[in-house]
Amino acid sequence: MSRKIAIHWFRQDLRLSDNPAFTHAAQHGSVLPIYILDDDNAGDYALGGASRWWLHHSLTSLSQSLGGQLSVYRGDPMDILADILARYDVEAVYWNRCYEPWRITRDALIKARLQREGVTVKSSNGSLLWEPWTIKKADGSPYKVFTPFYNKGCLRAAPPRTPLPEPRIESHVRDDQACTRIEQLDLLPAIRWDKKLESHWCIGESAAYERFTNFMDAALEHYKGGRDLPAKPYVSGLSPSLHFGEVSPHQLWHGIRAFNDDNNVDHFCSELGWREFSYSQLYYFPELPHSNWQSKFDAFPWRDDETALKAWQTGRTGIPMVDAGMRQLWQTGYMHNRVRMIVGSFLVKNLRLHWRHGERWFWDTLVDADLASNSASWQWIAGCGADAAPYFRIFNPVTQGKRFDPDGNYVRRFIPELSRLPDKYLFSPWEAPAPVLQEAGITLGSTYPTPVIDLKASRQTALEAFQSLKNREG
DNA sequence: TTTTGAGTTGTTCGA
């Protein structure tokens, strides 16, 4: 026991600037910055493989920014904090709030325990523009439709704070006695599949801000129309950084608002609004990750088909636009938004497999896997979510390919074995005449799969399946 | 309480 210290507990706020809790902690003389890998309390929602890989690099970057003074631990935060309290004179603990149901429960218990021990605990808003309990309808209930949620709820509420500068820390404390090393968190896979991800990403706070700057310089002017073209670099690619808090939505909001370009700027901001809407759904309906938001879907006749699921996961369905997306996911830990809708619609409507299979696979393979966004989006595409796509809206991967990948560059990038196929048949090789396939060096069923399902027939069956739910309560 | 207008992202068919 010596001098008093304050703890800043990093969680999903792996940055130093615009960090409200870290800024509070900095007002104390000595700060112990910590990170705890908590697989104990997460249940089914422990970090997936791709997320763990990202986290490893993000923590490494954060630790460097702190001059190596980040103390990392693994285990139940309750025990770890209690142990720190026993060894240091801790005056206060600061963190930025998380919104996953299991974290809300955990943090409430920890806060009560720390307060009982006479420690000041203060949580802050580090990662949402509008926290869920601040956006409600006049009658106090949450919005169920995006447009009024965003226009009437968010845009008429208090505006998001302007970003905070990086605070100056008088002196860092490092818990050398008990903390472990980032390498010992075992975040990197034993089989080094992550090598292929490395060329696609730069990870950490400064890399995130640089990516944002590049986006504003080069892509923002194309955003509104170009964000739908998966072969083009007209999306921000900031989703993983936003998830881990390497950059805050406040920094993005105010950064982008500085441009005099209403269309693209408003569209980008409304995408941030969709993220907020997902968090609102998760907050008011904590079962969102595993239960249908519209309970009438509990009676939906899902299929069970391990072979088809495997084909979808590995990008071998024989439908090029679907396979390209699934291979982009596997190779890069990311999938373009437009293609996420296409592969999602295909899984739940054509293959008629439960959306939770998709939720689980994305959770494990996406570097931007986020409980709120992932759950809400799968429910949206399945038709059982809030403000969901009408049931008759079934994406046709051939039509979508022709419209959004007109030059075929996206499909050819991720399915090189189809690269010599002319545009006309690129999205439906099963329709190509034999000489055309031969010329392109393709043998269906051998060099590239025949389709696992007939698009037209499965669409019709899906419509009938959705029809069967029509008169149910829910 | 009742009424009214509106609702992220699509596809297919037939004129």
Next chain:
DNA sequence: GTCGAACAACTCAAA
């Protein structure tokens, strides 16, 4: 090739 209508009525939000 292009365009509008149908798909199927339903729920939500707010006056």
